[in-house]
Amino acid sequence: MAFKAIFSPKFLEHDPSPYNPEVPERLRKTLSYLKEREDIEIVKPENIKDSDILLVHSSEYIKNLKFVRSVEFLSPDTPVFENTYDIAKLACGAVYTAIRIAKERPLVLSRPPGHHAGKDYGSGFCYLNDVGVAITKYLQDKNARFAIVDYDAHYGQGTAEIFYENTNVLYISLHQDPATLYPGVGFVNEIGKGEGRGFNIPIPLPPYASDNSYDKAVEEIVMPILSEFKPDYLILYVGADAHARDPLANLMLSITCYVKIANKLSKLCKKVFAVMAGGYDLEVLPKVMHATLLAMNDIEIAYDKPFSDEKRVLKRTEKVLAECRETLEEFWSL
Ligand SMILES: [Zn+2]
Numbered sequence: 178m179a180f181k182a183i184f185s186p187k188f189l190e191h192d193p194s195p196y197n198p199e200v201p202e203r204l205r206k207t208l209s210y211l212k213e214r215e216d217i218e219i220v221k222p223e224n225i226k227d228s229d230i231l232l233v234h235s236s237e238y239i240k241n242l243k244f245v246r247s248v249e250f251l252s253p254d255t256p257v258f259e260n261t262y263d264i265a266k267l268a269c270g271a272v273y274t275a276i277r278i279a280k281e282r283p284l285v286l287s288r289p290p291g292h293h294a295g296k297d298y299g300s301g302f303c304y305l306n307d308v309g310v311a312i313t314k315y316l317q318d319k320n321a322r323f324a325i326v327d328y329d330a331h332y333g334q335g336t337a338e339i340f341y342e343n344t345n346v347l348y349i350s351l352h353q354d355p356a357t358l359y360p361g362v363g364f365v366n367e368i369g370k371g372e373g374r375g376f377n378i379p380i381p382l383p384p385y386a387s388d389n390s391y392d393k394a395v396e397e398i399v400m401p402i403l404s405e406f407k408p409d410y411l412i413l414y415v416g417a418d419a420h421a422r423d424p425l426a427n428l429m430l431s432i433t434c435y436v437k438i439a440n441k442l443s444k445l446c447k448k449v450f451a452v453m454a455g456g457y458d459l460e461v462l463p464k465v466m467h468a469t470l471l472a473m474n475d476i477e478i479a480y481d482k483p484f485s486d487e488k489r490v491l492k493r494t495e496k497v498l499a500e501c502r503e504t505l506e507e508f509w510s511l
Contacts, residue, residue, distance in 0.1 A: 179216040180470055181283035183271045188287050191264045197254040198457045199302040204288050210463030222271035230266055232313045233306055233339055235297040251299040265289055265304040272311035279410055279448035284470045290454045292333025301359060309339040312346055324408035326442055329416020329454040330426035332363025332379060342373035347406050349378040349399055353426050357384050365500045375508025380501055383493040387429035389486040390494035395438055398501050402509050403445050411446035417456025417465035425457050432480035435465050439472035449473055
């Protein structure tokens with residue numbers, strides 16, 4: 178069976194080393210790992226327009242990105258080069274392409290990532306909000322309900338901000354407690370604004386949370402809400418940085434847990450695709466993306482043994498999930 182991956186060699190040209198670990202090697206290794214094991218059909222991302230980017234980002238911010246002569250910095254870990262804007266724009270196009278072929282359950286292999294980019298800022302290795310731009314462009318002339326489940330170790334504050342008042346886009350994020358990790362926001366009570374209240378769902382898990390914590394969060398919060406929301410499109414925003422071996426975060430997931438999450442969630446919607454987000458261990462990242470691609474297409478493979486949470490950590494998770502339920506019960510049957 179051939180699997181579709183949306184990829185362009187341009188995504189390898191963005192090279193922020195030595196300023197941060199979001200290096201081209203991450204994608205190069207992932208792609209070759211996939212190609213060695215599966216029949217992968219590469220789909221080229223479509224070029225979207227500047228006017229599409231402006232649906233989400235401010236013109237002043239775009240000017241800052243576009244007209245860089247040599248390196249400038251949005252933040253110490255987010256350097257801008259001459260080609261940054263064009264490559265980040267193509268990454269938005271890649272997600273847009275995925276929406277169009279979502280029935281075939283493709284994997285978006287793009288970089289730089291997008292979920293930390295807000296309307297007028299970039300940060301945390303992100304410049305343009307790939308998912309934010311793609312969904313907003315799509316919703317311009319079509320009506321659909323999108324659910325994004327972001328299980329990168331970090332909360333996607335940019336994506337949350339873009340859809341904070343939107344009822345067509347449900348954003349659910351499982352991430353490490355922001356009191357202990359960048360970006361410092363993404364607490365239980367940040368549930369959206371106005372009409373959009375209840376459609377932004379942060380689930381901040383304690384440091385060292387492992388498979389049992391994620392299983393519980395998925396079963397008790399994510400799945401019931403998704404089943405009730407009934408999205409037309411489901412986007413899995415997959416960060417391998419929640420894996421136990423990742424050097425940037427303090428979560429303890431096994432690859433088997435990633436398999437389980439992708440498998441359970443993708444059963445809830447016909448049109449599903451996954452986007453590669455963070456993940457900085459170069460051995461783990463390709464395996465997580467491979468496992469996700471297969472699980473999303475209903476093939477489960479064994480990777481490693483599931484990990485267990487330490488008792489105190491699991492207790493802390495249960496407390497967080499109770500807080501989530503209490504905050505969200507006026508919007509969803511939990
Ligand atoms: Zn991350």
